[in-house]
Structure formats: structure tokens, C-alpha cells
Amino acid sequence: MKNLLHIHQEALINSLIVIAIFFVIWMLQKVSIRKIGRKSGINEARIQLIIRYSSVSLFLILSLILAFIFGAQFKDLALVFSSVFAVIGIALFAIWSILSNITSGVIMFFSFxxxxxxxxxxxxxxxxxxxxxxxxxxxxxxxxxxxxxxxxxxxxxxxxxxxxxxxxxxxxxxxxxxxxx
Structure with a gap:
């Protein structure tokens, strides 16, 4: 166990630093979205929805960065993501209207x-x-x-x-x- 920790010590330290940075970015993002939403007179439910969308996006970016820190190669991740996106793309093609409405909801948050x-x-x-x-x-x-x-x-x-x-x-x-x- 100690040998395993010693081998991955640098990756663990880098991961903790990246997670701390992303936590700060996440908090700033939430505060900024709330401030923009309240200044624009947007109701709290819509503000929470946009916070949720942006938090999921930020988490996906964090996951990608952590994968690189622990040694994942770009070609391996590209293969995984292209496969996942192909399956998701086929599944979501049938429900494009829902995606269109979600995207419109995000656009409306900032410019409606x-x-x-x-x-x-x-x-x-x-x-x-x-x-x-x-x-x-x-x-x-x-x-x-x-x-x-x-x-x-x-x-x-x-x-x-x-x-x-x-x-x-x-x-x-x-x-x-x-x-x-």
C-alpha cells in the first residue's frame, strides 16, 4: 500500500491541487451566475437550473483533467469519448427537441x-x-x-x-x- 502511494504521490498531489482550484472556480461560478441572474430579475428556479448545467460541465472538465493527471493518453480518451458520444448522439437524435429546448433555456437565461x-x-x-x-x-x-x-x-x-x-x-x-x- 505504501509503495502504491509512493508511486502515485505526484499524481495525487496534482489531483488535490486541481480539485482545490476547480472547487474555487465552482464557487465563483455559482456566485457569478446568482449575481447575473438576480441583477437581470431572473427567478431563483432558473438560476438554480443554470448553476446545475454549468456545474455538470465543470465536473466533466475536471474528470478529463484528472484522467490526464493519472496517465490516460489522449488517444485512449478520444476512443472512449467518441464511442460514448456516438451512442449518446444516436439516442439523442430521436429527442433533439428536448435538447433544443434545454439549449434555448440556457440562451434565455442570459439574453431573454x-x-x-x-x-x-x-x-x-x-x-x-x-x-x-x-x-x-x-x-x-x-x-x-x-x-x-x-x-x-x-x-x-x-x-x-x-x-x-x-x-x-x-x-x-x-x-x-x-x-x-
Missing amino acids: PYKVGDKIQIHDKDFPIEAIIEDIRAFQLHLRKNNGDLVTYPNNLILQKAVTLVKKDAIEDFEHGADLL
Whole structure:
């Protein structure tokens, strides 16, 4: 056992240093995302979702670096990752819509100009909608129409359609019974 520790001592020390650096980066990342989210008026659920996405990405990068520290060769990792990505790619091709909505959710976190409580109008020639944004989730928006109907609208479609802001923070008026339409 001591001989094994002695053989891998340098790799273990380097691993601990890398893990400590990544822990600091992870903490800074979480603080930064929270600060950006709160400054932009984004609800806490969306902030937590983006933190989760970025944490998983950071963990995957950390795993790759640790594999190199312990002697994995690039060609070996390339073979493993290409095989894994091929299987994942085939499996996910059937559910591209879900990936599109998740990607749109991340994009919306950083650049969506509307927030929960805003009344918007979606200019869709087949199904125009005027409603209040009730929630912004990973896959879809929850929109509440004036008649009380809940409409779930996919994130990837909201980024493809023209949207007009009808009234900021319209949810207060909605809760107080004002006629918004």
C-alpha cells in the first residue's frame, strides 16, 4: 500500500491541487451566475437550473483533467469519448427537441428580455398568444391567458417567434382582477 502511494504521490498531489482550484472556480461560478441572474430579475428556479448545467460541465472538465493527471493518453480518451458520444448522439437524435429546448433555456437565461410577470404577445400566424409569463422553466414557458388558461410554450419556439412586451409586471394587475386583454 505504501509503495502504491509512493508511486502515485505526484499524481495525487496534482489531483488535490486541481480539485482545490476547480472547487474555487465552482464557487465563483455559482456566485457569478446568482449575481447575473438576480441583477437581470431572473427567478431563483432558473438560476438554480443554470448553476446545475454549468456545474455538470465543470465536473466533466475536471474528470478529463484528472484522467490526464493519472496517465490516460489522449488517444485512449478520444476512443472512449467518441464511442460514448456516438451512442449518446444516436439516442439523442430521436429527442433533439428536448435538447433544443434545454439549449434555448440556457440562451434565455442570459439574453431573454422578458421575466416572470410580464405580459407578452407572441406573433405566431397559426396560434397567436397574448398572456402573462407565469414561469420560465428548462423546457418551456408557462403562460397564463386572461381567461385563466395555462399555455405551455416551448423555449425553442419562443426564440424563433417575434414577441412584443405588452406590459411589464402585469401579474399584479392580473391578480387584482384588472382586464388586461
